[in-house]
Amino acid sequence: MSNGGKGPAAGTANDGGLSRRGLLARTGAAGAAGAVLGAAGSSYVYSALDGSGRKEKDDGRAGTALSTVGSTRAMFHGKHQSGILDPSQAHGHLTAFDLVPGAGRKEAVALLRRWSAVAEQLMAGERTAQDTGVALDAGPSSLTVTFGFGHSFFDRTGLAAHRPRQLDPLPDFSADRLDAKRSGGDLWVQIGANDALVAFHALRALQKEAGQAAKVRWQMKGFNRSPGATASPMTSRNLMGQVDGTNNPKPDEPDFQRRVFVPDGGAPAWMAGGSYAVVRRIRMLLDDWERLPLDEQEKVIGRRKKDGAPLTGGTERTPLALDEAGPDGKPVIPADAHARISAPEQNAGAAMLRRPFSFHDGLSPDGTPDAGLLFVCWQADPLRGFVPVQRKLDRGDALSRFVRHESSGLFAVPGGAVEGEYVGQRLLES
Amino acid sequence: MSNGGKGPAAGTANDGGLSRRGLLARTGAAGAAGAVLGAAGSSYVYSALDGSGRKEKDDGRAGTALSTVGSTRAMFHGKHQSGILDPSQAHGHLTAFDLVPGAGRKEAVALLRRWSAVAEQLMAGERTAQDTGVALDAGPSSLTVTFGFGHSFFDRTGLAAHRPRQLDPLPDFSADRLDAKRSGGDLWVQIGANDALVAFHALRALQKEAGQAAKVRWQMKGFNRSPGATASPMTSRNLMGQVDGTNNPKPDEPDFQRRVFVPDGGAPAWMAGGSYAVVRRIRMLLDDWERLPLDEQEKVIGRRKKDGAPLTGGTERTPLALDEAGPDGKPVIPADAHARISAPEQNAGAAMLRRPFSFHDGLSPDGTPDAGLLFVCWQADPLRGFVPVQRKLDRGDALSRFVRHESSGLFAVPGGAVEGEYVGQRLLES
Numbered sequence: 001m002s003n004g005g006k007g008p009a010a011g012t013a014n015d016g017g018l019s020r021r022g023l024l025a026r027t028g029a030a031g032a033a034g035a036v037l038g039a040a041g042s043s044y045v046y047s048a049l050d051g052s053g054r055k056e057k058d059d060g061r062a063g064t065a066l067s068t069v070g071s072t073r074a075m076f077h078g079k080h081q082s083g084i085l086d087p088s089q090a091h092g093h094l095t096a097f098d099l100v101p102g103a104g105r106k107e108a109v110a111l112l113r114r115w116s117a118v119a120e121q122l123m124a125g126e127r128t129a130q131d132t133g134v135a136l137d138a139g140p141s142s143l144t145v146t147f148g149f150g151h152s153f154f155d156r157t158g159l160a161a162h163r164p165r166q167l168d169p170l171p172d173f174s175a176d177r178l179d180a181k182r183s184g185g186d187l188w189v190q191i192g193a194n195d196a197l198v199a200f201h202a203l204r205a206l207q208k209e210a211g212q213a214a215k216v217r218w219q220m221k222g223f224n225r226s227p228g229a230t231a232s233p234m235t236s237r238n239l240m241g242q243v244d245g246t247n248n249p250k251p252d253e254p255d256f257q258r259r260v261f262v263p264d265g266g267a268p269a270w271m272a273g274g275s276y277a278v279v280r281r282i283r284m285l286l287d288d289w290e291r292l293p294l295d296e297q298e299k300v301i302g303r304r305k306k307d308g309a310p311l312t313g314g315t316e317r318t319p320l321a322l323d324e325a326g327p328d329g330k331p332v333i334p335a336d337a338h339a340r341i342s343a344p345e346q347n348a349g350a351a352m353l354r355r356p357f358s359f360h361d362g363l364s365p366d367g368t369p370d371a372g373l374l375f376v377c378w379q380a381d382p383l384r385g386f387v388p389v390q391r392k393l394d395r396g397d398a399l400s401r402f403v404r405h406e407s408s409g410l411f412a413v414p415g416g417a418v419e420g421e422y423v424g425q426r427l428l429e430s
Numbered sequence: 431m432s433n434g435g436k437g438p439a440a441g442t443a444n445d446g447g448l449s450r451r452g453l454l455a456r457t458g459a460a461g462a463a464g465a466v467l468g469a470a471g472s473s474y475v476y477s478a479l480d481g482s483g484r485k486e487k488d489d490g491r492a493g494t495a496l497s498t499v500g501s502t503r504a505m506f507h508g509k510h511q512s513g514i515l516d517p518s519q520a521h522g523h524l525t526a527f528d529l530v531p532g533a534g535r536k537e538a539v540a541l542l543r544r545w546s547a548v549a550e551q552l553m554a555g556e557r558t559a560q561d562t563g564v565a566l567d568a569g570p571s572s573l574t575v576t577f578g579f580g581h582s583f584f585d586r587t588g589l590a591a592h593r594p595r596q597l598d599p600l601p602d603f604s605a606d607r608l609d610a611k612r613s614g615g616d617l618w619v620q621i622g623a624n625d626a627l628v629a630f631h632a633l634r635a636l637q638k639e640a641g642q643a644a645k646v647r648w649q650m651k652g653f654n655r656s657p658g659a660t661a662s663p664m665t666s667r668n669l670m671g672q673v674d675g676t677n678n679p680k681p682d683e684p685d686f687q688r689r690v691f692v693p694d695g696g697a698p699a700w701m702a703g704g705s706y707a708v709v710r711r712i713r714m715l716l717d718d719w720e721r722l723p724l725d726e727q728e729k730v731i732g733r734r735k736k737d738g739a740p741l742t743g744g745t746e747r748t749p750l751a752l753d754e755a756g757p758d759g760k761p762v763i764p765a766d767a768h769a770r771i772s773a774p775e776q777n778a779g780a781a782m783l784r785r786p787f788s789f790h791d792g793l794s795p796d797g798t799p800d801a802g803l804l805f806v807c808w809q810a811d812p813l814r815g816f817v818p819v820q821r822k823l824d825r826g827d828a829l830s831r832f833v834r835h836e837s838s839g840l841f842a843v844p845g846g847a848v849e850g851e852y853v854g855q856r857l858l859e860s
Contacts, residue, residue, distance in 0.1 A: 067497075067657070067658030068658070069499075069656055069657065069658030069659050070656075070658050070659040070660060070661075090520075090626065090656060091653075130720075131671075132670075132671045132720055133667070133670075133671025133672070133735045133736075134667060134669055134670075134671045136667065136671065136735075136736065137660040137661070137664050137667065138655065138659045138660050139659060139660070141656070141659050194656055194659065195655060195656040195659035196520065196653035196654070196655070196656065196788070197653075197655055197659075197667060197669075197788070198659065200669060200788075200790055200801075204716070204720070204799075208720075215797075216793060216797070219792050219793055220792075221790065221792065223521075223626035223627075224626070225568065225625055225626070225627055226499055226500075226520060226571070226624055226625045226626065226656060227497070227499065228497030228498070228499030228500050228658075229499050229500040229568045229569060229571050229624065229625035229627075229628065230500060230567040230568050230569070231500075231567070234567050237563070237564060237566065237567065237627060239564055239627075239630060240562075240563075240564075241561075241562045241563025241564045241566065242563070286634070290560075290562055290634070290638075305563045305566075306563075306566065358626070358627070358630075360630055360651065361791070361792075362649050362650075362651065362791075363646060363649055367645075367646070369634075371630070
């Protein structure tokens, strides 16, 4: 296959049928990790190839279309793990695992080896050894799998001396209402895909590989816009209806890498190319929010709902005119507006790459929607990203009346594995 | 707008911004209800039109693509309600409502009027009166909204004399483990869309319109393949990995209409063009299922997992050779195989149009996945559709060891509203 990444897949099941890999479209659809491939639009002709790269006999379905939604593939190997720079997918699973009693470093090594091997197969659209078949027929669908280590992992594996100070517990925030059962965890796995069955399939496969070494501690499921549902590219909206993510650092900004990733030569060395993920289940009090008139909502945020432009005018990308006053002498963007308080220029440049999913788990016992944001943010150091911003929001954000932080996790996400390596090897074999 | 359906939308918010309707692509993407529009493939140029049909000034985004995923629109008005013949969407919400104490026919009339008006707006991609903004930027994304009446609705509204015998309670099935709190209901609303935010937005809007007249009784959320994730068209798979839906009646079959819809001149008259929906939350015992070797799974189903072909050979659409015996003299498709027992030819031709969603609500307290099928099937008469088939499955289906029916609902879904009418008007004003 001319997908530019790997040769024919040796491990692909060759049972005479179509391998999932066979559904991969031509080279244009296979992108390097982090490449932004517009998912709307052009389609690829279905090209039935078996695992050996030979063209199969026409099965009557040739000519039908597998769009880039299915055919886009993120690469497992690379400087960074997948799922950080890749475009947000329509479906996500966040799962934390705890090592079972008695399991230690040896079991963790074996687990990360198994997980890495399976993640690579899944992301390539290949079948796994005991495949459930749930993802059959589908392309890789931009599947990404990301692995992280929590604070407790290092104690469990005798690696406490290698634990980065960046994993020190986050400070308490006054508005936190954290559920310990849905917080923390030895290990964290983030799955994203543009097809729900592909995402579910990956979740089950990785859970199966955890086997007797690790048990699920908590599991959350989220979603984003479907590729093609909006004109592309547009910043997405959250369940409050707000444009969300405007101020995210952009990969072409000069300090992007420095803000998001641990540099080569950084400390600890095994985190080179890695990043720290802060994960929070943020419930939105939507009944309260939706009762607020539009103009009051916009003052809470500091931006227009319609297009995300600052209340001081312009378009979504126009900088906030924080000093501008209205006819009443008060700042147009109120002192407690969320956009003001979280603005990097108000936080000594502190910035993080937010890459969240929305969640909606039905109704709470009190009849309000159990919905909100699975907040995931990425930074080279939480003390220069999430912590200072959240501290400030905790003190004076007008939005805090309408949200509730219900769980929290902080994970060290090592750099991507190079060929022949498994994720976390530089830590686990140090 | 040349969408062939309606003129410019009078109710569209004209606040100087882009209306959601403005994102609708050209005529090719707007289809009559039930039209099968391949969602993969061709894209439509973003054409910014405001509510009055005038072309807006180029806002710098013209030329970006809103694919058919977003631009495809199902029509509210028609002989049948939407959400029955439309291709299954990637996201679905099933919700039952009970009228509040004291509410009766008058409140039900007002509610169905409000719901119909809002459903029409939502399906057209227009803003509603108190729009939350969650669906802004997105096209209609194949949104469908379907309304049904449960057995209890007729007592609550003084319409018991008009209740069809088809709403008589379903018989008990020995394997049922039904939760009454998640079963039944006065009213049922089915929402489907190819974008999660569009679906959520519709759910919230309809819940808001229920207001003081009706309260949510239960709510379930499901999913299907994303358009474009597979080569199209392919029968979808369920979370057991099985191709599911092969034997569905096809719209081009001569008895399709008769099987699925109540004919003009049928009884009761207000149900002309309508259908009965049986709704079941069917938990799959996936841990047990996935432990079963592939060949045993295939014997349970009677079909090959890979492609859904019968164990007697051929391809997915090949008829089952039910009489064929293997070298051991036993039938190749076992006597208790699910495909055999549910085959129409084994049930005096009983058939229903299955249009389910998969569900996955995390882990159960016992650590097993709370996942399976939100089974929704459509028929002109449950006694000639769901009931005889389920009776037979209940007695001898090999699959029953791996599934558990946890909830059940039966709803009369009236025909579609014609222009100027609201859904259910022929009942409520009879």
